[in-house]
Amino acid sequence: MKTEYTARINRVLQYIEDNLPNKISLTEVAKVSHFSAYHFHRIFTAIVGETVNDYIARRRLERAINQLICKTELSITEVAFNNGFSSSANFSKVVKLYFGFSPSEIRKPEIIKNSKIGKITSKYGKVFNPFDLYPSHIIDKTMRQTQLKDSNMKIKVKKLENQRVCTLTSKLGYKPEGIYSTWDQLIDWANNNGIRNEEQKRFAFAYDNPTITPIDKCRYVASIVIDDKLSVNLPFETSIIPQGQYAVLYYKGSPDETLTAQLSIYSDWLPNSGFEPDNFPMLEHYLNDARVDGYLEMEIYVKLKEL
Numbered sequence: 001m002k003t004e005y006t007a008r009i010n011r012v013l014q015y016i017e018d019n020l021p022n023k024i025s026l027t028e029v030a031k032v033s034h035f036s037a038y039h040f041h042r043i044f045t046a047i048v049g050e051t052v053n054d055y056i057a058r059r060r061l062e063r064a065i066n067q068l069i070c071k072t073e074l075s076i077t078e079v080a081f082n083n084g085f086s087s088s089a090n091f092s093k094v095v096k097l098y099f100g101f102s103p104s105e106i107r108k109p110e111i112i113k114n115s116k117i118g119k120i121t122s123k124y125g126k127v128f129n130p131f132d133l134y135p136s137h138i139i140d141k142t143m144r145q146t147q148l149k150d151s152n153m154k155i156k157v158k159k160l161e162n163q164r165v166c167t168l169t170s171k172l173g174y175k176p177e178g179i180y181s182t183w184d185q186l187i188d189w190a191n192n193n194g195i196r197n198e199e200q201k202r203f204a205f206a207y208d209n210p211t212i213t214p215i216d217k218c219r220y221v222a223s224i225v226i227d228d229k230l231s232v233n234l235p236f237e238t239s240i241i242p243q244g245q246y247a248v249l250y251y252k253g254s255p256d257e258t259l260t261a262q263l264s265i266y267s268d269w270l271p272n273s274g275f276e277p278d279n280f281p282m283l284e285h286y287l288n289d290a291r292v293d294g295y296l297e298m299e300i301y302v303k304l305k306e307l
Helices: 002-018 026-033 038-049 052-070 076-082 088-099 103-107 120-126 135-146 148-152 174-191 255-272
Strands: 153-159 161-171 202-206 220-225 237-243 245-254 276-277 284-288 295-307
Touching: 002 026, 002 038, 002 052, 002 202, 026 038, 026 052, 026 103, 052 076, 052 103, 052 255, 076 103, 076 174, 088 103, 088 120, 153 295, 161 174, 174 220, 220 237, 245 255, 255 276, 255 295
Parallel strands: none
Antiparallel strands: 153 245, 161 220, 161 237, 202 220, 202 284, 245 295, 276 295, 284 295
């Protein structure tokens, strides 16, 4: 029964994600869950750990900050309107209250003189530093040792066909213990259904940027490619990796430095590529078991659309 509740709430989360730029009716959200409207909000809060309103507000802010960083051609006012805010003044006030920095300071952190502790710190214990949003800041600290930029910024554009996958969501977001536990369950399921370890194509849907989102609130969905005939039951679900063009970056190194590689796609490659990211989460295609090998080998996929 618990897995059915979780599956319904996962559908609600996807509905919210698909409609963040629009006005979201809480009545419609409740309908998506198929729970009674009288009890839906309590169920949502119990499973997600936030009220529906708080969750929607946080996701809109996180989406807006990602746009501030990745879509510099947009004005702050355009970013505000794109994410459901009534004005740039209202947007700036909310961002400052939540993150402790104004949108202009987040876009140009070199102008920062002082800051206040934002709601993200007091509520989630997440220390937010605008400099961490920019790969160059991270590169200055770590690239000398890893030489990541020289060895791994080899991005290819690949075309994928639709791929059906069996999925399981991490209950602890991006926390390593949550990720490993999720993969252990999913790999056991695949083995029990005749998909041997060496045949498994393992992808993770990485929805959130941990420099913005509290790590336990980041959505991480593990998946293994399956054929159309294989039956899937709760707590596992099915999804689709859609066909299209993807920027693919090969990475081999420490799991702790994957964020640098991911951000580098946006800062070093996308601006001159003729593409922009499509509305689909980043994928991580794992090529080894980091717990066994002591390093992580994977391909990072970003779905593309033409500018």
